[in-house]
Every structure is written in structure tokens, then in C-alpha cells.
Amino acid sequence: MRRTLIAVLAALAPLAALAQPSDDPVGARIQDSALAAQSYQGPLDGSWTLVSAAGQAILAFQLVDKVGGAGPLEGVWRDLRRPAGPGDIHFIDAIVRGPSTVTITLKAASGSPPVAIALQSGTDGGWSGTMSENGASTPVRLRRN
Numbered sequence: 001m002r003r004t005l006i007a008v009l010a011a012l013a014p015l016a017a018l019a020q021p022s023d024d025p026v027g028a029r030i031q032d033s034a035l036a037a038q039s040y041q042g043p044l045d046g047s048w049t050l051v052s053a054a055g056q057a058i059l060a061f062q063l064v065d066k067v068g069g070a071g072p073l074e075g076v077w078r079d080l081r082r083p084a085g086p087g088d089i090h091f092i093d094a095i096v097r098g099p100s101t102v103t104i105t106l107k108a109a110s111g112s113p114p115v116a117i118a119l120q121s122g123t124d125g126g127w128s129g130t131m132s133e134n135g136a137s138t139p140v141r142l143r144r145n
Contacts, residue, residue, distance in 0.1 A: 041065055044073060044102070047145035049080070050117065050131065052138060057081075058131070059106075061092070061142075073097055077106055102127065102142075 042065030050059040063075040073095040078088050093114070094105040104117040119129035119142055127142035 042068060042071070042073075044097075049143050049145055050140050051143055052140060058138075058140065061104075063095075073102075079108065 044063050045065035046063060048061040048063060049057050050061065051057055057080040060078045060080055061075055062077075063073055065071075065073055073092075075092045075095065076089050077092055078084070078090070082088065090106065090108060092104060093107050094103075096103045100121045102117075102119045104119075106115040106117070107113075108115075113134060116132045117129065117140065118132075119127040119140075121127055129140060131138045131140045
């Protein structure tokens with residue numbers, strides 16, 4: 001009986017493979033769930049990296065943009081120019097969103113001069129602008145991770 005069952009299963013295996021869709025159904029379901037969850041977030045929600053015009057990573061951001069993208073933005077940041085260490089993740093002091101602009105203000109420590117980042121959305125959906133730090137202005141781009 002057992003040998004007969006094994007022989008029948010072996011004979012049906014090629015037919016079962018033909019009946020299965022070519023795409024991974026579990027992977028498709030996970031992807032659909034992730035897209036559904038993302039639809040409850042605003043367009044700036046997620047991980048971002050601020051890079052120089054040369055492409056050097058400057059700052060890492062994790063932003064929270066609630067549903068619809070109309071509410072206040074919140075987030076944390078880390079300076080990627082310094083080695084990672086305890087206490088190097090900071091809350092963003094202020095984020096002001098306009099129709100096509102985002103202005104971010106950061107302070108690494110109490111009493112330190114603020115860093116101001118002014119960004120504008122481009123026609124390609126990306127963000128670019130300037131970062132003002134210690135009296136110097138640097139061209140930057142915000143890249144989604």
C-alpha cells in the first residue's frame with residue numbers, strides 16, 4: 001500500500017507543478033500586505049539618507065508621516081559622517097512641510113548651532129536643496145532607502 005501511494009505521488013508530481021501558478025503565492029501575499037500597510041502612511045514615511053552632490057552619505061533619517069501626508073512629520077536622525085556610538089540618534093527638532101518643500105532643523109546637542117536643511121521636490125519626485133551648517137551651505141539630495 002505504501003509503495004503504491006509513493007508511486008502515485010511520484011507520477012502526479014509533474015502535473016501538480018503545472019497546476020501551480022508560476023509566481024510565489026506567499027511572496028505575492030506578503031507584497032500585497034506591505035503595499036496595503038504603506039497606503040496608510042504619507043509619502044515621506046520611512047528611511048531616508050541625505051547625500052551630498054557627490055553622493056556622500058551625510059545624515060540618516062527615519063521619518064513618520066501619518067496617513068494622507070497632511071499631518072505633522074516626526075522623526076529621528078543620525079550623522080553618518082561620524083562613527084556610530086551610544087547616544088548618536090537624535091530627535092528632529094522641527095520639520096515644516098509646504099506644498100513642494102520640506103525644511104528640517106536639527107541640533108546635535110544643547111547649545112550647539114542648528115543645522116538647517118531646505119528641500120524642494122523635483123519633477124522626478126526626488127528632493128534636493130541645501131544644508132546650512134556652521135555658516136557653510138552645501139547642496140544636498142534626500143534619497144529614500
